[in-house]
Amino acid sequence: MQVVIKADATAVAEYGAAIFIRQIMQKPDSVLGLATGSTPVALYQQLISAYKAKKISFNQVKSFNLDEYLGLAPEHPQSYRFFMQQQLFNHIDILPENTAVPEGAAADPLQACQDYEQRIVESGGIDLQLLGLGRNGHIGFNEPSSGLRSRTRIKTLTKETIADNARFFSADEYQPHLSITMGIGTILDARKVILLATGESKAVAVKAMIEGPLSASCPASALQLHQNVVVVIDEAAASHLENIAFYRHIEQENEQLLARLGKA
Secondary structure, three states: OEEEEEOOHHHHHHHHHHHHHHHHHHOOOOEEEEOOOHHHHHHHHHHHHHHHOOOOOOOOOEEEEOEEEOOOOOOOOOOHHHHHHHHOHHHOOOOHHHEEOOOOOOOOHHHHHHHHHHHHHHOOOOOEEEEOOOOOOOEOOEOOOOOOOOOOEEEEOOHHHHHHHHHHOOOOOOOOOEEEEOOHHHHHOOOEEEEEEOOHHHHHHHHHHHHOOOEOOEHHHHHHHOOOEEEEEEOOOOOOOOOHHHHHHHHHHHHHHHHHHOOO
16 A cells, blocks of 8 residues: 655645546546545546646546445436536546446446446456545445445445535435445455545544554455555645654655656
8 A cells, every 4th residue: 555645635636636647648548436525526627627738538538436325316416426527527528428427316226236337347447446535434435344345235324424425415405325336345346546535534544544454444444455556645634644754755765766767
């Protein structure tokens, strides 16, 4: 697990976007795993800017989103499909048929989960998966106690996650308590994973993910099993880590190595 500590949230987004831009430049038909929430928005703005500057094109890219609220139609303002259209897809040249978000309004959501898994397999698998991090250590909507080999499925959201997301819903608006989410096993199948976390409110989860034991009580700790994970956090999110100096040393050595190899 590569741990990169940046000064602030802006620097985190810039670092993460640079990884995505390199991925698309090196493999124009990349399969990307995408996330919703407040943290990825700044990264998506960087990708839109790169597209408008003609540095990259999404014309051959396919994307799979992590999750969706169960019961919300794609056009619902709080659905993650709507979020992705507003925050990214409407502003780039990705083909609509190449953008996949779990079907929250599917007539048979159990079958929809199986179909989503199959569609990922048929695409050749995810090259680069973007993750955020919940305060309780969840990735996607894989809440604490989620199986570390789980696949795309229906999940009940914890009261903490429901409370965290309540700010996106008005007081008289229906807020789903269930979701469809990629499983932890699905996420671990990605060839590379990048997780972004910012703010002091994520510091406890960041420490558990990086320095804690591998445990279903912190689903993100499963990333310790992945051979190619980059965790990009700001100073506030890193504030509870015990080995900050060591992580900084490793990153400095990595940068020097890449510079010598001409890959920086």
